[in-house]
Amino acid sequence: MILGGTISGLTAVYLSMLVSRSTMLREDTSLATFYVLSLALGILLLSIGTNNSDGDFAEELLHILFGNALEIGHSTLMTIASISTGSIIIFALIYRLLVLESFDPVFLLSVGGRGAFVHLVFMTLVVLNLISGATTLGTMMAIGLMTVPGAAARMWTQDLGVAIAGAIGIAIISSVLGLLVGHHASLPLGPTIIMIAGIIFVFSVLFGRQNGLIQRFRHPAHLNG
Numbered sequence: 001m002i003l004g005g006t007i008s009g010l011t012a013v014y015l016s017m018l019v020s021r022s023t024m025l026r027e028d029t030s031l032a033t034f035y036v037l038s039l040a041l042g043i044l045l046l047s048i049g050t051n052n053s054d055g056d057f058a059e060e061l062l063h064i065l066f067g068n069a070l071e072i073g074h075s076t077l078m079t080i081a082s083i084s085t086g087s088i089i090i091f092a093l094i095y096r097l098l099v100l101e102s103f104d105p106v107f108l109l110s111v112g113g114r115g116a117f118v119h120l121v122f123m124t125l126v127v128l129n130l131i132s133g134a135t136t137l138g139t140m141m142a143i144g145l146m147t148v149p150g151a152a153a154r155m156w157t158q159d160l161g162v163a164i165a166g167a168i169g170i171a172i173i174s175s176v177l178g179l180l181v182g183h184h185a186s187l188p189l190g191p192t193i194i195m196i197a198g199i200i201f202v203f204s205v206l207f208g209r210q211n212g213l214i215q216r217f218r219h220p221a222h223l224n225g
Contacts, residue, residue, distance in 0.1 A: 155208025
């Protein structure tokens, strides 16, 4: 499943990059489209290969969509660890170029930087980590753990390094608490982890130091400066 998901995921992201550079569509729009199409194709293939009468399809579908972190094997765990370790190393190597490509791609191009290559590497890492997360949280919930912690951390600081560290910390806290709560309360682990991350996000939106709602009420924009 990891191998097939990686192939389909990389195909989807490369096609989305091609479409966004060849048409007026934004990359996030085309990526979301190809992601949904890949997921739909996978579900159709699953329905063909399972016996609907004995509930195999429903069980496999729930496992793919929402995962089960307590049932992963040793080989899957080692694959996830390898992807995570490799991603950290590669991310550290391309960090400066990636920041420039994200905030000022014209300047990166003017100084001879390979912005397109850096973007391609980054999107490949996104797909690999999305697939590894899908094996534990499911294809629907893995996206949440990749986006919600970053959005929550952004409400507390404008420093990119601090925001990255904060997002990692929020993801770890959400995962640990989600595993504990889900296991002891007999709840689905994937949705439980994302809900805890969501609670942290709502708290950050309310009390965050950077444009949080409470902060904005205390210091209205027309009084700043």
